[in-house]
Every structure is written in C-alpha cells, then in structure tokens.
Amino acid sequence: MSWLSPIWTAVQIIIGYNLVLPVLLFILWLIFKRRGRSGRIDSSFQPDYAIILTAYEQTHTIPAAVNSILNLHYRNFLLYIVADNCDVSGLSFDDEKVIILRPPMILQSNTRSHFYAISHFQRNHTHLTIIDSDNLVDPGYLDQLNIYFNNGFEAVQGVRNAKNLNSVYACLDAARDIYYHFYDGRILFGLGSSATLAGSGMAFTTELYAGCLQHLDVQGAGFDKVLQNEILKKGKRIAFAEKAIVYDEKTSRSDQLVNQRSRWINTWFRYFSFGFGLITRGITRFNLNQFLFGLILLRPPLFIFLLLSFVCLLVDLFISPVHALLWAVAFMVFTCGFAISLISSETDKKIYDSLIAIPKFIYFQIVSLIYSRKANKRSVATKHYHPGMENKDRTTKEETNED
Numbered sequence: 001m002s003w004l005s006p007i008w009t010a011v012q013i014i015i016g017y018n019l020v021l022p023v024l025l026f027i028l029w030l031i032f033k034r035r036g037r038s039g040r041i042d043s044s045f046q047p048d049y050a051i052i053l054t055a056y057e058q059t060h061t062i063p064a065a066v067n068s069i070l071n072l073h074y075r076n077f078l079l080y081i082v083a084d085n086c087d088v089s090g091l092s093f094d095d096e097k098v099i100i101l102r103p104p105m106i107l108q109s110n111t112r113s114h115f116y117a118i119s120h121f122q123r124n125h126t127h128l129t130i131i132d133s134d135n136l137v138d139p140g141y142l143d144q145l146n147i148y149f150n151n152g153f154e155a156v157q158g159v160r161n162a163k164n165l166n167s168v169y170a171c172l173d174a175a176r177d178i179y180y181h182f183y184d185g186r187i188l189f190g191l192g193s194s195a196t197l198a199g200s201g202m203a204f205t206t207e208l209y210a211g212c213l214q215h216l217d218v219q220g221a222g223f224d225k226v227l228q229n230e231i232l233k234k235g236k237r238i239a240f241a242e243k244a245i246v247y248d249e250k251t252s253r254s255d256q257l258v259n260q261r262s263r264w265i266n267t268w269f270r271y272f273s274f275g276f277g278l279i280t281r282g283i284t285r286f287n288l289n290q291f292l293f294g295l296i297l298l299r300p301p302l303f304i305f306l307l308l309s310f311v312c313l314l315v316d317l318f319i320s321p322v323h324a325l326l327w328a329v330a331f332m333v334f335t336c337g338f339a340i341s342l343i344s345s346e347t348d349k350k351i352y353d354s355l356i357a358i359p360k361f362i363y364f365q366i367v368s369l370i371y372s373r374k375a376n377k378r379s380v381a382t383k384h385y386h387p388g389m390e391n392k393d394r395t396t397k398e399e400t401n402e403d
Contacts, residue, residue, distance in 0.1 A: 012312050012323065018305040019330040022183045022337040025191065033190040047149055049077035049142060050125035050206070054113045055133035056084050059091055062133050069131070070095055074142035078125070080117040084108065110223040111213050118210065129203035136163055136247040144244035145203050154208045155231050157185065158201040158244030169257050170250035171354035172361045175342065176302065178351070182341035184296060185240040193292035194232060195240035197224040200248070208236070222267035229274040232293050233281070254364050261368035268301055269372070303365040
C-alpha cells in the first residue's frame with residue numbers, strides 16, 4: 001500500500017520534531033537570544049503586592065510558607081491566605097500583614113480562591129503573586145519580580161526549585177522541572193517569546209490577571225493554561241525571572257505521582273488546542289511571541305512523545321532501516337538536549353543518580369494516562385507525605401504544570 005507511505009512519514013514528522021525542537025531552540029537562542037526590555041529600574045515605582053496563598057482542606061504546611069513570606073526583603077505587601085474547606089482554628093499569626101480568609105462555601109477552584117482574595121483586598125494592590133501552601137519563598141523573591149515589572153512586563157513566572165529530594169520520584173520530578181524551566185522558561189523567553197506558567201511562583205499586575213480571568217469560571221486543573229493563553233492573545237509577553245525562586249514540594253510516592261500526573265495529562269488534552277489559535281495569530285500578525293508559544297502548547301507531555309517516538313523506531317526497524325537510523329539520531333539529540341538543561345542548571349547529584357529510574361517513572365505516567373480521563377474525580381489536590389506522618393495527609397492546592 002504505497003499510499004500509506006506519505007501518511008506514515010507525516011505521522012513520524014509530527015511526532016519526531018518534538019525530540020529535536022528543544023536543541024533547535026537552544027541553538028537559535030545562542031545566536032539570537034534577547035533578554036527582554038532593558039534599562040535601569042525606576043526605583044520610584046514600588047509595586048504594592050497581594051500575595052495570595054491558596055490551601056485546600058489541609059493547613060499543615062501553611063505556617064512554614066507564611067514564615068518564609070514574612071522574611072521577604074521587599075516589604076510592600078499583604079498576604080491573603082485562602083483556606084478553602086479548611087479548619088483554620090489552628091492558624092494564628094501575629095503579623096498584621098497576614099489576612100486569613102475562609103470562604104463560607106467550598107470553592108474547589110484556584111481561580112475562585114484567587115478572586116475571593118481579590119474581593120477581600122484591604123487596599124488596591126497594583127500586583128498580585130500566587131503561592132501554593134506547600135511552597136517556601138526565597139527572601140529576594142519580590143525584589144527579583146520588581147526588576148521585570150519595572151521594565152514594563154505585566155506577567156512574570158519565577159522558578160520552582162525542589163524543596164525535597166527525599167525519594168527517586170521527587171528527584172525525577174525535580175529533573176523534569178529543570179528541563180522545563182530551561183527550555184520553556186529561559187530559552188523561550190530569551191528568543192522573544194514567553195515563559196510558560198507553572199501554577200505558582202508567578203505574578204501579574206492585578207489589572208491584567210482580573211482582565212484575563214474574571215469573565216471565566218475555570219474548574220479543575222489547568223487555570224494557568226487558560227491564563228497564559230489569555231495573556232498571549234492580548235499580545236503580551238510573560239517574563240521569566242530565574243532568580244525569583246519558590247521552593248516547591250515534589251511528589252515522593254508513586255500514588256502521588258499517578259494522581260498528580262493524571263490531572264496534568266487531563267489538562268493537556270483539554271487545553272492543547274489553544275496552540276492552534278496562537279500559531280494562527282502569530283502567523284497572521286507576524287508575532288513571534290504567539291507563534292513560538294503556540295508550538296510549545298501543542299507539544300505532548302514528555303513521556304507521551306518519547307513513547308510514541310520509540311514505537312515509530314521499532315516499526316521502522318522492520319519497514320525502513322534508514323528511518324530507524326534517523327530516529328536513533330533524534331533520540332541522541334534529545335538526550336543531549338536534556339543533558340544541556342541539567343548541566344546549565346544547579347542540579348543536585350541526587351537528581352543525576354535518579355535518572356537510572358526513568359523507565360519506572362515513565363511506567364507510572366502510563367498508569368496516569370489510563371486514569372487521566374476522570375482525573376479530577378479521583379483527586380483534587382496533591383497529598384504530600386513526610387517522615388512520621390505516614391497516616392496523615394498533607395494536601396496542597398492543585399499544581400497545574402505541564403507534563
């Protein structure tokens with residue numbers, strides 16, 4: 001059936017370009033990299049931040065998160081804790097900067113929690129930043145955001161470094177984050193496009209955030225995917241602040257991994273089509289920001305295109321050895337690209353040691369794919385486990401990073 005040949009070739013190109021795209025972008029970045037708008041910081045402009053910390057059902061991690069926020073160097077902020085469906089009787093903070101909000105009805109939604117906080121602002125904050133209840137914030141976090149806001153950006157994504165490397169799963173989770181921070185953050189922004197949003201450690205002008213989402217009711221995982229699409233549709237860029245650091249708790253058990261990845265995979269299937277719209281806008285408006293970002297949105301989760309590529313390689317071993325050789329080269333290119341991301345970052349030795357367990361990590365993500373259709377019914381939030389607390393669940397607000 002010769003008519004199958006062009007179809008099979010087209011399928012392989014659609015799948016295989018994902019293997020080489022990161023390295024191609026890296027090479028272009030080395031040649032054409034931009035650092036966004038430049039200029040001295042206008043020290044007369046002092047953003048007034050609302051820090052919105054969201055929690056769902058459990059509050060165990062909130063005190064540590066609050067303590068890290070109160071240690072911020074930049075002091076022009078108020079902290080709003082939205083304790084959705086939580087018992088707040090054990091929460092008490094003496095600092096007047098901390099406002100505890102307990103919605104009278106269960107919200108079970110990130111954006112509802114955010115807008116509940118906005119409706120209870122004690123003053124007209126110019127900017128807001130979103131933090132998960134399991135995050136710890138670097139003392140210089142707001143100072144680093146200020147650099148980009150003072151250079152004209154209205155949306156900024158920081159870096160979510162690993163708070164824990166206490167298991168192979170946590171280390172591999174951290175390796176995945178390093179890969180995405182490098183290519184979807186540093187490289188993409190450096191090429192004149194936008195950093196992808198990561199669910200927390202991100203900040204916006206209050207006007208932009210409200211303008212993007214106040215007319216929408218985003219339920220389940222994926223509010224950051226909707227938000228970034230709305231920002232890009234407006235023709236704006238999302239800056240990447242690689243020194244604006246929050247420390248994020250990584251999944252340390254297989255059941256956590258399956259439930260979390262099920263939600264993330266479900267999110268990709270729900271929202272990847274945004275990429276077509278942005279690519280079209282980018283082409284018709286000659287907008288590089290929208291075009292490149294649209295390409296990234298169409299990219300499947302890492303393990304999916306790796307598995308599909310491996311299947312193509314196996315098939316070509318029998319029907320087209322030349323194509324099989326091309327697949328082998330593409331896999332080597334991808335491996336080099338992954339190594340570049342780790343080497344270019346401050347990667348802990350534990351993360352390198354964990355890479356041998358990648359096949360096992362992929363297996364559990366295949367299980368996640370099976371459960372992804374009903375992911376939001378299986379679980380709403382990520383449960384974290386710590387030594388001595390095997391029988392106590394620590395639940396944090398939904399994280400919706402792409403994978």
